[in-house]
Amino acid sequence: MNTVALTNDTMPLPTAKDVSAASSKDQPLDIQTIVEELKQASQPVGVPFLDDPKFYTRDVDVFYNQAKQAIFGVDLDIGKNEVIAMIGPSGCGKSTFLRCLNRMNDTIDGCKVTGQLLLDGEDIYGKDQDPVLLRARVGMVFQKPNPFPKSIYDNVAYGPRIHGLTTNRSELDDIVEDSLKKAGLFNEVKDRLQSPGTGLSGGQQQRLCIARAIAVSPEVILMDEPTSALDPIATATIEELIDELRQSFTICIVTHSMQQAARISQRTAYFHLGYLVEVNKTNTVFTNPQHRLTENYITGRFG
Template sequence: MTTAVGTLPGTTAATLESADPKPIIEPRSEFDIDISGTVGKPFVDNPKMQSRNCNVFYDDKQAIFDVDLDIGKNEIIALIGPSGCGKSTYLRVFNRMNDTIPICRVTGEHTLDGQDIYAKDQDPVLLRARVGMVFQKPNPFPKSIYDNVAYGARLHGLASNRSELDDLVEASLIKAGLFSEVKDDLQKPGTGLSGGQQQRLCIARAIAVDPEVILMDEPTSALDPIATAVIEELMDDLKTNYTIAIVTHSMQQAARVSQRTAYFHLGKLVEVNDTNQVFTNPEHKLTENYITGRFG
């Protein structure tokens, strides 16, 4: 039996072992594995967004440790890892959603097309118009489908008149693959749709602002497999026009939709590689443990 001494924060393995003479859980050998740096290829030739020395703190607690990562143009990058590993926190660094949490502090350099997004003169409103976000739980506004999609456009004044706005709403709904289902009910409440439709409505809402990057935070975790399949197909279509970073708990989903996969563990970026490689021949022992289902 391995003893877990001097392990990473949050370890409960030692207590588990002493409490139960016959451990149901295998000794968690992964805590002995060194994750001092990132293995694989965190950098790409044509980056859309770049992150260097990223550290995120909640008050005194550090959530992200020295992460370097590029998000390439028109690629889908999947961020995977066990719960609480900081992948959602890291995703929110890219559109400064962490700004809304008063105790959250982000350090490091982050760029969009080479521009520092944390610069003093960078307007977070403009940034969020360029880097859209889809959340874990579908969160349509309690307004009509039309108003949901039109909201961002109205906010930023993207349409000068009613017919332009109509066109924009229609185009966004078509891109999100929802138009054919709701075209006769545009004035009905967005909250009345099914879970999968609501999530596609949220995607349409994000697209309507015409962002360059879309961040997706576990967009299908609240959906059934059929709705999930529809959204995965949609992501594949979207990548021709947009750069997508997706956080997911489902390794199958990461394998299906992404070109590159980044594996996070306890706030550190362990491995980044082409998705194929991560799932067939992972470089790091922790990645292997995770994708083979030894823990997670």
């Protein structure tokens, strides 16, 4: 945990924040106070807005079963070909927000999303937006590797098949090979494309899931803690992969590892209790956080 935190402690804190940071160390953090403070803030600290963003979200609220609100008024822009990391304590709503971006929340009963979410200016929750088409444009990789219990080939070919992206077998073969190469898995599995995808190791399975997601050439890939079930070596492989994929895709990644966020992302968003607290260049967030909640989190004072 603590390379980032250590660096941070050695850095001189900005004078403007001295007072609040000092007081936060002494005072116990009262949830009521925090919530009040977050409610008051009209927009996140830092640089939440961009010109010509890929995703444009304003005032997003998410409710589970009417009674429980998971996300409160999130305003965030996500740029093209950037890797944005979403961090925060468990239950802070970062995964929920991620799942709004391709309407995966639709599959949860009683989940209601309000506010404005645009993908390239198109309303994601608009009446004429088809979730099937949306998910072909916005792919997703999950926390636990979840390849289909089919062959490696069929796993990757599934998306192109259901969306009718190819007309013949050789085209499909090309897509499968290309996707596996992009996911850095091809050399390991080229001799056993017909063996079951579930027989691969955890890290390979996750790369298979990434290959499966990129096989339909999405514009965005959402990753929900993609390496939390993997060992450090597999994690490193995936992180390298994410860096390469940035050339062609926009990537939103939810992670619990702050080092990972620091290593792979250009921007970082910090969520707390369902509020988006701070968004900024990753470097800035980790070396010079503007909000005391962010600072407390990245220095390991809570979370």
